[in-house]
Amino acid sequence: MVKGISRRVVVVDSPDQRFFEQAIFIVRNDAAGEGVTSKELVEEARRVARNYAGGDHGRFSRVWRELSPAVYTLMGAGGIGLVWLIAALA
Template identity: 45%
Template sequence: MVKGINKRVIVVKAPDPRLFEQAIFIMREDAFAEGVSAEQVLEEAQKAAKSYVRGNTRVGRWIRFLPAPAWAAAGALVATAAWSLALFF
């Protein structure tokens, strides 16, 4: 529920409607007082929506919960493969 009479709202339409139809952002009352343009606000809302979708997809959740040692091991394997290929060519 939104309290108050004068609330500014930004509605971002989804590029892919399979996940959601639109995202609604309720702005702080002092957002434009800080010298922020309307374009900057819209870009920030689009970035927030994209990061939410990216972080909540199946691949995004898998990548987020993969532990750091697994990333280090994967990096070591890729580096070893690159060096091995470089030696043969």
């Protein structure tokens, strides 16, 4: 079923088309009423796509993502053991 609703979209081409060709952003209906220009919409779409698609989130977060699940398990068990030890000594 097709509805008679038209939407504004911004299409951003991918700089590296190995996996993705385009990103499509659907513009909110009230964005046009706020005095936003087409150029501002495109720049915001590019900024969002760049930040979302793998911007550098820092060395610390990369280290956490690369840790093995076994390390998470050991850290959790150590934390619980520490809480039990503090509770037993108190």
